[in-house]
Amino acid sequence: MMRKALLWASTNPFLAERLPRMGFVKRATSRFMPGESLEEALAEAEIMSVKGIGTLVTLLGENLSSIEDADAVLDQYLGVLRDVTKRGLDAEISIKLTQLGLDFGPEIAQEGLRRLAEATSSIVWIDMESSDYVDVTLDIFRNVKLTHSNLGLCLQSYLRRTGNDLENLLPLDPSIRLVKGAYKEPREVAYARKSEVDKHYLRLSHILLNARLNGAAARPVIATHDTRMIESVNRIADELGVQREDYEFAMLYGIERTEQDRLARSGHVVRVLICYGSSWFPWYMRRLAERPANVWFVAKQLFR
Numbered sequence: 001m002m003r004k005a006l007l008w009a010s011t012n013p014f015l016a017e018r019l020p021r022m023g024f025v026k027r028a029t030s031r032f033m034p035g036e037s038l039e040e041a042l043a044e045a046e047i048m049s050v051k052g053i054g055t056l057v058t059l060l061g062e063n064l065s066s067i068e069d070a071d072a073v074l075d076q077y078l079g080v081l082r083d084v085t086k087r088g089l090d091a092e093i094s095i096k097l098t099q100l101g102l103d104f105g106p107e108i109a110q111e112g113l114r115r116l117a118e119a120t121s122s123i124v125w126i127d128m129e130s131s132d133y134v135d136v137t138l139d140i141f142r143n144v145k146l147t148h149s150n151l152g153l154c155l156q157s158y159l160r161r162t163g164n165d166l167e168n169l170l171p172l173d174p175s176i177r178l179v180k181g182a183y184k185e186p187r188e189v190a191y192a193r194k195s196e197v198d199k200h201y202l203r204l205s206h207i208l209l210n211a212r213l214n215g216a217a218a219r220p221v222i223a224t225h226d227t228r229m230i231e232s233v234n235r236i237a238d239e240l241g242v243q244r245e246d247y248e249f250a251m252l253y254g255i256e257r258t259e260q261d262r263l264a265r266s267g268h269v270v271r272v273l274i275c276y277g278s279s280w281f282p283w284y285m286r287r288l289a290e291r292p293a294n295v296w297f298v299a300k301q302l303f304r
Protein backbone atom coordinates (compact mmCIF):
# COMPACT_ATOMS: atom_id res chain seq x y z
CA MET A 1 0.00 0.00 0.00
CA MET A 2 2.73 2.44 1.10
CA ARG A 3 4.86 1.48 -1.94
CA LYS A 4 1.91 2.19 -4.27
CA ALA A 5 1.24 5.56 -2.62
CA LEU A 6 4.89 6.61 -2.89
CA LEU A 7 5.12 5.54 -6.54
CA TRP A 8 1.91 7.48 -7.22
CA ALA A 9 3.46 10.52 -5.49
CA SER A 10 6.59 10.15 -7.66
CA THR A 11 4.54 11.04 -10.75
CA ASN A 12 2.37 13.76 -9.18
CA PRO A 13 3.25 17.25 -10.55
CA PHE A 14 1.52 19.07 -7.64
CA LEU A 15 3.71 17.31 -5.05
CA ALA A 16 6.80 17.58 -7.27
CA GLU A 17 6.34 21.34 -7.26
CA ARG A 18 5.75 21.79 -3.51
CA LEU A 19 7.46 19.08 -1.44
CA PRO A 20 11.06 19.76 -2.58
CA ARG A 21 10.76 23.32 -1.21
CA MET A 22 10.20 22.02 2.32
CA GLY A 23 13.38 22.05 4.36
CA PHE A 24 12.85 18.73 6.09
CA VAL A 25 12.30 16.88 2.77
CA LYS A 26 15.43 18.46 1.32
CA ARG A 27 17.45 17.55 4.42
CA ALA A 28 16.34 13.94 4.12
CA THR A 29 17.75 13.63 0.58
CA SER A 30 21.30 13.93 1.94
CA ARG A 31 21.08 10.26 2.75
CA PHE A 32 20.87 9.38 -0.96
CA MET A 33 22.88 12.12 -2.67
CA PRO A 34 25.94 14.13 -1.58
CA GLY A 35 24.40 17.36 -2.88
CA GLU A 36 22.74 19.03 -5.84
CA SER A 37 25.97 20.17 -7.54
CA LEU A 38 28.26 18.21 -9.84
CA GLU A 39 31.19 19.37 -7.71
CA GLU A 40 29.71 17.58 -4.68
CA ALA A 41 29.07 14.43 -6.71
CA LEU A 42 32.63 14.31 -8.09
CA ALA A 43 34.17 15.08 -4.69
CA GLU A 44 32.34 12.00 -3.36
CA ALA A 45 33.53 9.99 -6.39
CA GLU A 46 37.09 10.91 -5.39
CA ILE A 47 36.50 9.65 -1.86
CA MET A 48 35.06 6.38 -3.22
CA SER A 49 38.02 5.92 -5.53
CA VAL A 50 40.35 5.84 -2.51
CA LYS A 51 38.42 2.75 -1.36
CA GLY A 52 38.79 1.19 -4.80
CA ILE A 53 35.14 1.82 -5.67
CA GLY A 54 34.25 3.23 -9.10
CA THR A 55 31.26 5.46 -9.68
CA LEU A 56 28.39 6.15 -12.02
CA VAL A 57 27.23 9.74 -12.24
CA THR A 58 23.63 10.68 -13.01
CA LEU A 59 21.99 14.05 -13.45
CA LEU A 60 18.54 13.76 -11.89
CA GLY A 61 15.47 14.54 -13.97
CA GLU A 62 13.38 12.63 -16.47
CA ASN A 63 10.63 13.66 -18.94
CA LEU A 64 11.30 17.17 -20.25
CA SER A 65 8.84 19.98 -20.89
CA SER A 66 10.67 21.47 -23.89
CA ILE A 67 13.06 20.28 -26.53
CA GLU A 68 15.60 22.94 -25.51
CA ASP A 69 15.94 21.20 -22.14
CA ALA A 70 17.37 18.16 -23.97
CA ASP A 71 20.26 20.29 -25.29
CA ALA A 72 20.92 21.58 -21.78
CA VAL A 73 21.04 18.00 -20.41
CA LEU A 74 23.37 16.93 -23.20
CA ASP A 75 25.69 19.88 -22.44
CA GLN A 76 25.63 18.96 -18.75
CA TYR A 77 26.71 15.38 -19.46
CA LEU A 78 29.41 16.49 -21.93
CA GLY A 79 30.69 18.70 -19.09
CA VAL A 80 30.61 15.74 -16.67
CA LEU A 81 32.69 13.68 -19.10
CA ARG A 82 35.23 16.51 -19.44
CA ASP A 83 35.49 16.96 -15.63
CA VAL A 84 35.83 13.22 -15.04
CA THR A 85 38.72 13.04 -17.54
CA LYS A 86 40.37 16.13 -16.05
CA ARG A 87 40.26 14.62 -12.55
CA GLY A 88 41.34 11.17 -13.77
CA LEU A 89 38.34 9.51 -12.08
CA ASP A 90 37.03 6.02 -12.71
CA ALA A 91 33.52 7.40 -13.23
CA GLU A 92 31.01 6.59 -15.95
CA ILE A 93 27.71 8.30 -16.76
CA SER A 94 24.25 6.79 -16.64
CA ILE A 95 21.53 8.62 -18.55
CA LYS A 96 17.79 8.49 -19.10
CA LEU A 97 16.73 8.71 -22.75
CA THR A 98 13.71 10.82 -21.75
CA GLN A 99 16.18 13.38 -20.42
CA LEU A 100 17.82 13.44 -23.83
CA GLY A 101 14.47 14.32 -25.42
CA LEU A 102 12.94 10.88 -26.18
CA ASP A 103 9.38 12.21 -25.82
CA PHE A 104 10.08 14.69 -28.64
CA GLY A 105 11.22 11.91 -31.00
CA PRO A 106 13.50 8.88 -30.75
CA GLU A 107 15.93 10.42 -33.26
CA ILE A 108 16.61 13.30 -30.84
CA ALA A 109 17.51 11.01 -27.93
CA GLN A 110 19.49 8.75 -30.27
CA GLU A 111 21.58 11.65 -31.57
CA GLY A 112 22.24 12.84 -28.00
CA LEU A 113 23.34 9.36 -26.99
CA ARG A 114 25.59 9.09 -30.04
CA ARG A 115 27.28 12.39 -29.13
CA LEU A 116 27.88 11.22 -25.57
CA ALA A 117 29.34 7.90 -26.71
CA GLU A 118 31.60 9.79 -29.09
CA ALA A 119 32.84 12.08 -26.32
CA THR A 120 34.27 9.29 -24.16
CA SER A 121 35.98 5.94 -24.37
CA SER A 122 34.30 4.70 -21.20
CA ILE A 123 30.85 3.11 -21.16
CA VAL A 124 27.79 5.34 -21.40
CA TRP A 125 25.02 3.56 -19.50
CA ILE A 126 21.36 3.83 -20.48
CA ASP A 127 18.89 3.64 -17.60
CA MET A 128 15.71 1.65 -18.18
CA GLU A 129 12.58 3.68 -17.49
CA SER A 130 8.93 2.58 -17.29
CA SER A 131 7.73 -0.30 -19.48
CA ASP A 132 6.26 1.93 -22.23
CA TYR A 133 9.81 2.97 -23.07
CA VAL A 134 11.42 -0.46 -23.26
CA ASP A 135 10.98 -1.12 -27.01
CA VAL A 136 12.24 2.29 -28.08
CA THR A 137 15.13 2.10 -25.60
CA LEU A 138 16.20 -1.27 -27.00
CA ASP A 139 15.96 0.09 -30.57
CA ILE A 140 18.11 3.12 -29.74
CA PHE A 141 20.65 0.96 -27.91
CA ARG A 142 20.93 -1.35 -30.94
CA ASN A 143 21.20 1.54 -33.43
CA VAL A 144 23.95 3.40 -31.58
CA LYS A 145 25.78 0.19 -30.65
CA LEU A 146 26.32 -0.46 -34.37
CA THR A 147 28.80 2.42 -34.51
CA HIS A 148 29.78 2.90 -30.83
CA SER A 149 30.69 -0.16 -28.78
CA ASN A 150 30.99 1.80 -25.50
CA LEU A 151 27.32 1.55 -24.55
CA GLY A 152 25.71 -0.27 -21.64
CA LEU A 153 22.05 -0.95 -20.96
CA CYS A 154 19.97 -1.49 -17.85
CA LEU A 155 17.44 -4.38 -17.83
CA GLN A 156 14.78 -4.99 -15.17
CA SER A 157 13.98 -8.40 -13.70
CA TYR A 158 10.42 -7.42 -12.70
CA LEU A 159 9.45 -7.32 -16.38
CA ARG A 160 8.24 -10.66 -17.72
CA ARG A 161 9.75 -9.91 -21.15
CA THR A 162 13.34 -9.36 -19.96
CA GLY A 163 14.52 -12.97 -20.48
CA ASN A 164 13.69 -12.69 -24.19
CA ASP A 165 15.17 -9.21 -24.45
CA LEU A 166 18.41 -10.37 -22.88
CA GLU A 167 18.72 -13.44 -25.15
CA ASN A 168 18.09 -11.23 -28.20
CA LEU A 169 20.76 -8.75 -27.12
CA LEU A 170 23.54 -11.28 -26.47
CA PRO A 171 24.76 -11.41 -30.12
CA LEU A 172 25.76 -7.73 -29.64
CA ASP A 173 28.21 -8.61 -26.82
CA PRO A 174 26.40 -6.12 -24.59
CA SER A 175 27.32 -4.59 -21.25
CA ILE A 176 24.22 -5.16 -19.14
CA ARG A 177 23.29 -3.74 -15.74
CA LEU A 178 20.67 -5.94 -14.15
CA VAL A 179 18.23 -4.34 -11.67
CA LYS A 180 14.92 -5.43 -10.18
CA GLY A 181 12.99 -2.38 -11.48
CA ALA A 182 11.73 0.77 -9.82
CA TYR A 183 8.49 1.84 -11.53
CA LYS A 184 4.81 1.16 -10.92
CA GLU A 185 3.89 -1.43 -13.56
CA PRO A 186 0.71 -3.36 -14.36
CA ARG A 187 0.57 -7.09 -13.58
CA GLU A 188 0.34 -8.00 -17.28
CA VAL A 189 3.88 -6.78 -17.88
CA ALA A 190 5.60 -7.14 -14.50
CA TYR A 191 5.82 -9.71 -11.72
CA ALA A 192 4.10 -8.34 -8.64
CA ARG A 193 5.51 -10.64 -5.96
CA LYS A 194 9.03 -10.04 -4.65
CA SER A 195 9.71 -13.79 -4.72
CA GLU A 196 8.98 -13.88 -8.48
CA VAL A 197 11.11 -10.80 -9.18
CA ASP A 198 13.99 -12.31 -7.18
CA LYS A 199 13.70 -15.70 -8.89
CA HIS A 200 13.76 -14.00 -12.28
CA TYR A 201 16.73 -11.88 -11.15
CA LEU A 202 18.76 -14.99 -10.43
CA ARG A 203 17.72 -16.66 -13.69
CA LEU A 204 18.83 -13.56 -15.64
CA SER A 205 22.08 -13.33 -13.64
CA HIS A 206 22.80 -16.94 -14.58
CA ILE A 207 22.24 -16.19 -18.28
CA LEU A 208 24.44 -13.09 -18.04
CA LEU A 209 27.31 -14.78 -16.22
CA ASN A 210 27.18 -17.76 -18.55
CA ALA A 211 27.30 -15.36 -21.50
CA ARG A 212 30.34 -13.64 -19.96
CA LEU A 213 32.06 -17.00 -19.75
CA ASN A 214 31.34 -17.63 -23.43
CA GLY A 215 32.49 -14.16 -24.51
CA ALA A 216 28.94 -12.94 -25.20
CA ALA A 217 28.43 -10.30 -22.48
CA ALA A 218 31.09 -7.63 -22.21
CA ARG A 219 30.26 -6.40 -18.70
CA PRO A 220 27.63 -8.06 -16.50
CA VAL A 221 26.69 -5.70 -13.69
CA ILE A 222 24.66 -7.00 -10.77
CA ALA A 223 22.96 -3.84 -9.50
CA THR A 224 21.21 -4.64 -6.24
CA HIS A 225 21.47 -4.02 -2.49
CA ASP A 226 19.86 -7.34 -1.76
CA THR A 227 22.56 -9.27 0.11
CA ARG A 228 20.79 -12.58 -0.54
CA MET A 229 20.91 -11.90 -4.29
CA ILE A 230 24.58 -10.90 -4.02
CA GLU A 231 25.41 -14.10 -2.19
CA SER A 232 23.48 -16.23 -4.69
CA VAL A 233 25.08 -14.51 -7.69
CA ASN A 234 28.54 -15.11 -6.21
CA ARG A 235 27.59 -18.76 -5.79
CA ILE A 236 26.40 -18.99 -9.42
CA ALA A 237 29.66 -17.36 -10.57
CA ASP A 238 31.70 -19.88 -8.54
CA GLU A 239 29.73 -22.80 -9.96
CA LEU A 240 30.17 -21.55 -13.52
CA GLY A 241 33.83 -20.64 -12.97
CA VAL A 242 33.43 -16.92 -13.68
CA GLN A 243 36.29 -14.95 -12.12
CA ARG A 244 35.63 -12.05 -9.72
CA GLU A 245 37.10 -9.49 -12.09
CA ASP A 246 34.71 -10.59 -14.87
CA TYR A 247 31.50 -9.31 -13.29
CA GLU A 248 30.61 -6.31 -11.16
CA PHE A 249 28.31 -5.13 -8.43
CA ALA A 250 26.62 -1.74 -8.44
CA MET A 251 24.68 0.02 -5.70
CA LEU A 252 23.20 3.42 -5.06
CA TYR A 253 25.00 6.03 -3.01
CA GLY A 254 24.05 5.82 0.66
CA ILE A 255 22.47 2.35 0.53
CA GLU A 256 24.17 -0.70 2.09
CA ARG A 257 27.47 1.16 2.46
CA THR A 258 28.93 -1.60 4.63
CA GLU A 259 28.19 -4.15 1.93
CA GLN A 260 29.75 -1.89 -0.73
CA ASP A 261 32.97 -1.68 1.31
CA ARG A 262 32.95 -5.38 2.17
CA LEU A 263 32.62 -6.41 -1.48
CA ALA A 264 35.36 -4.00 -2.59
CA ARG A 265 37.69 -5.21 0.18
CA SER A 266 37.12 -8.81 -0.81
CA GLY A 267 38.29 -8.16 -4.37
CA HIS A 268 34.99 -7.64 -6.16
CA VAL A 269 34.51 -4.88 -8.70
CA VAL A 270 32.08 -2.37 -7.19
CA ARG A 271 30.58 0.79 -8.61
CA VAL A 272 28.31 3.24 -6.80
CA LEU A 273 25.77 5.41 -8.57
CA ILE A 274 25.88 9.03 -7.40
CA CYS A 275 23.12 11.44 -8.35
CA TYR A 276 23.21 15.18 -8.51
CA GLY A 277 20.88 17.96 -9.72
CA SER A 278 17.88 19.82 -8.41
CA SER A 279 15.14 17.64 -9.99
CA TRP A 280 15.39 14.90 -7.42
CA PHE A 281 11.74 14.51 -6.40
CA PRO A 282 10.49 11.53 -8.54
CA TRP A 283 13.78 9.70 -8.09
CA TYR A 284 13.71 10.26 -4.35
CA MET A 285 10.12 9.03 -4.06
CA ARG A 286 11.11 5.80 -5.84
CA ARG A 287 13.92 5.30 -3.28
CA LEU A 288 11.39 5.72 -0.46
CA ALA A 289 9.03 3.27 -2.18
CA GLU A 290 11.77 0.64 -2.24
CA ARG A 291 11.98 0.71 1.50
CA PRO A 292 9.00 2.36 3.19
CA ALA A 293 10.99 2.39 6.47
CA ASN A 294 12.87 5.31 4.86
CA VAL A 295 9.75 7.39 5.33
CA TRP A 296 10.47 7.42 9.08
CA PHE A 297 13.88 8.83 8.28
CA VAL A 298 12.18 11.70 6.41
CA ALA A 299 9.70 12.19 9.25
CA LYS A 300 12.57 12.45 11.75
CA GLN A 301 14.04 15.36 9.74
CA LEU A 302 10.80 17.24 10.41
CA PHE A 303 11.66 17.42 14.11
CA ARG A 304 15.37 18.16 13.75
Ligand SMILES: Cc1cc2nc3c(=O)[nH]c(=O)nc-3n(C[C@H](O)[C@H](O)[C@H](O)COP(=O)(O)OP(=O)(O)OC[C@H]3O[C@@H](n4cnc5c(N)ncnc54)[C@H](O)[C@@H]3O)c2cc1C
Nearest residue numbers: 127128154179180181182223224225226250251252287290
Ligand atom coordinates in the same frame (compact mmCIF):
# COMPACT_ATOMS: atom_id res chain seq x y z
C1 LIG B 1 23.30 1.07 -9.77
C2 LIG B 1 21.82 1.01 -9.88
C3 LIG B 1 21.20 1.47 -11.02
C4 LIG B 1 19.81 1.40 -11.15
N1 LIG B 1 19.22 1.77 -12.32
C5 LIG B 1 17.90 1.56 -12.52
C6 LIG B 1 17.28 1.79 -13.77
O1 LIG B 1 17.91 2.22 -14.73
N2 LIG B 1 15.95 1.51 -13.88
C7 LIG B 1 15.20 1.03 -12.84
O2 LIG B 1 14.00 0.76 -13.01
N3 LIG B 1 15.77 0.84 -11.62
C8 LIG B 1 17.08 1.09 -11.44
N4 LIG B 1 17.64 0.86 -10.21
C9 LIG B 1 16.77 0.60 -9.02
C10 LIG B 1 16.38 -0.86 -8.91
O3 LIG B 1 15.47 -1.22 -9.92
C11 LIG B 1 15.72 -1.16 -7.55
O4 LIG B 1 14.55 -0.40 -7.45
C12 LIG B 1 16.60 -0.85 -6.35
O5 LIG B 1 17.92 -1.24 -6.59
C13 LIG B 1 16.08 -1.61 -5.09
O6 LIG B 1 16.06 -2.99 -5.33
P1 LIG B 1 17.13 -4.01 -4.71
O7 LIG B 1 17.68 -4.79 -5.86
O8 LIG B 1 18.14 -3.31 -3.94
O9 LIG B 1 16.30 -5.04 -3.88
P2 LIG B 1 15.15 -4.86 -2.79
O10 LIG B 1 14.57 -6.21 -2.65
O11 LIG B 1 14.25 -3.73 -3.13
O12 LIG B 1 15.95 -4.45 -1.50
C14 LIG B 1 16.84 -5.35 -0.86
C15 LIG B 1 17.39 -4.68 0.39
O13 LIG B 1 18.22 -3.58 0.00
C16 LIG B 1 18.03 -2.48 0.88
N5 LIG B 1 17.42 -1.38 0.12
C17 LIG B 1 16.92 -1.42 -1.13
N6 LIG B 1 16.48 -0.21 -1.53
C18 LIG B 1 16.68 0.61 -0.47
C19 LIG B 1 16.42 1.99 -0.25
N7 LIG B 1 15.86 2.76 -1.17
N8 LIG B 1 16.77 2.51 0.95
C20 LIG B 1 17.36 1.75 1.91
N9 LIG B 1 17.63 0.44 1.75
C21 LIG B 1 17.29 -0.13 0.58
C22 LIG B 1 17.11 -2.96 1.97
O14 LIG B 1 17.90 -3.50 3.01
C23 LIG B 1 16.33 -4.06 1.28
O15 LIG B 1 15.81 -5.00 2.18
C24 LIG B 1 19.04 0.91 -10.07
C25 LIG B 1 19.66 0.43 -8.92
C26 LIG B 1 21.03 0.46 -8.82
C27 LIG B 1 21.68 -0.08 -7.60
